Every structure is written in structure tokens, then in C-alpha cells.
Amino acid sequence: KQEVTQIPAALSVPEGENLVLNCSFTDSAIYNLQWFRQDPGKGLTSLLLIQSSQREQTSGRLNASLDKSSGRSTLYIAASQPGDSATYLCAVQTGANNLFFGTGTRLTVIP
Amino acid sequence: GAGVSQSPSNKVTEKGKDVELRCDPISGHTALYWYRQRLGQGLEFLIYFQGNSAPDKSGLPSDRFSAERTGESVSTLTIQRTQQEDSAVYLCASSLGGSSNEKLFFGSGTQLSVL
Secondary structure (H helix, E strand, O other), X not given: OOOEEEEOXXXXXXXXOOEEEEEEEOOOOOOEEEEEEEOOOOOEEEEEEEEOOOOEEXXXXXXXXXXXXXXXXXXXXXXXXXXXXXXXXXXXXXOOOOEEEOOOEEXXXXX | OOOOEEEOOEEEEOOOOOEEEEEEOOOOOOEEEEEEEOOXXXXXXEEEEEOOEEEEOOOOOOOOEEEEEOOOOOEEEEEOOOOHXXXXXXXXXXXXXXXXXXXXXXXXXXXXXXX
């Protein structure tokens, strides 16, 4: 069964810093990898989707990379802002319309 | 609607009672998913609908859990004889066609507390 791990579980950084969140998965047979953010009391918002044939995706200050063979992905956030504070979830899709989620990294950006 | 809508947003019930959770997906989305998120844990897949059919029910934790979808729109997740371990946030998501490279759009969830 696919297992998704996210490190660190929590991270605090001062505003303006660049940061990297890590995600690893055990089975490289994936269709895609997605990064979501989850705000307290709200649902998940899709940030980036990287197809298995792609190496990275960028959206604004966010850049996600995928190394399928080693089972790793990183989410890079440039020039962090207090509004970036949230829990970031990584998920891999393995056929059959199912996503396996990690437990997330709780990010706090300190003004 | 503009997004995925779930109701109620919060539900407190007594152990042994039945509950119904509702999800209204984005209009035109044929795929619908239910997930459960226990406190401090990752999301657990419960069930997936393509149209009104549920080709994958593998995540339903017991026969107390059931779900249906009608009109290729609204879905209801029913939990019978609730137990305290059922306490969690239940999240619904939808996608346009259910193919393997589509983004999922999530609702805000229903926080279920079983006393």
C-alpha cells in the first residue's frame, strides 16, 4: 500500500524567508502528485499538480518538483508571507481515482 | 454553485444515533469523493462516485457507513449507530470527469462529534 510521509511536521519561519517542504512516497507507480493547503475550518485548496511525466510545476511564488524514481517531491515557497501560514498536504494518485495523503506540514510564517 | 458545498458544517450527536452528511459538488462534475480526517491524521479515502455509481467503496470502514448519489449531483454519506471513533471531519471533493490527472476541489467539510 502506498505510504506518503511529510517532513517536517511543523515549521516556523520569519516573514520573507524561502522555505522547502518535503514529501516522500513508497510506490513510484503514480499518475500524479498534488500539493494542497488546508486552512483551519476550511477544506483543501489545490495548489499544484505534477503529472508523472513532469519534473516540476510553478505557480507564482510556489514551485513543486517531482523525482518519481526516488519517491520524492518538494514544495518551495519563495519570500514567505504571513498569509502562507497553513497546513500543506502532499498527495499521490495511483490509478483508480484515489489519492493517498500525507499527514501534512503545519507552516507558521511569523510577521 | 461556485464551489463544493457541504452541510451541516458541524454536527454533534449521541453515540448510537444515525447521521446524514450532505455534499453538493460543483455543477457538471461527474466524479465525487468522500474522505475522513481524524484529528492529527491524514485524509482517509472512503468512497468514490462516477456519476451515480460507486465503483470504489473500498474505504468504507464498516457496514455502518453507506453513501449514495442521485442525479449525478448531490451525495449523502450516512453513518448508522454512530460510535465515538467516528468523530472526525468528513470532506467531500469533486472533479470534472474523474480522470487521473484532474484537480480535486474540496468542500469545507463536516465536523462530526459523537458524544
